[in-house]
Amino acid sequence: MPNGLFGGMMPVLEKGLDLSVMRHKLIASNIANEETPGYKARDIDFQKELNKVMGKSKISMTGTHSSHFAIGKASSGGIEIQTERGVGDGIDGNTVSLEREMVKMAENKLRHDAAMTLLSRKFEGLKSAIIGGR
Incomplete structure (x- = not known):
């Protein structure tokens, strides 16, 4: 089989979960840093990073294993971490909006659940196929 056991979907599902x-x-x-003065909210562009795996651009991973990600600097393991600037800056320079983060968390959970469902299926x-449909 030229595209592997699952027709090339396994790397996409795996990276989507990661x-x-x-x-x-x-x-x-x-x-956790909602009230930390000067804290800038961070995020990744999920679709952009997933497109890298789907062949629309090349992905470059660093680390001991391709599924290990270190969270920290602006770019981590080939994944671009974006810092939100000027989005709802408070008096203390903090850009975190609890409401916005909760919406992002819900969207992210839906993506994760969808990938898990597809992988499970x-x-x-x-x-x-292995047990013959018994």
Whole structure:
């Protein structure tokens, strides 16, 4: 099979799950720092990063394993972490909006759940094929 066992979808689903976990951590960090003076909310462009895996641009990973991401600097493991500037700056320079972060968290959960459902169905189909539909 030229595209692997799942027709090339496995790397996309795997990276989608990795990205949703990374984004969840960033959003949780933003929420935890809601009242930290000068804190700038951080996020990733989920679609842009997923497109890299889908062949629309090349992905370059660093680290000991392709699924390991370190959260910190503006670019991490080939994943561009964006800092939100000027978006709802408070008097103290903090850009975190609890409402915006909660919406992003809900959207991210939907993406994660969708990828998990697709992956689960792929494996259920494989299991059914192996055991003969019993």
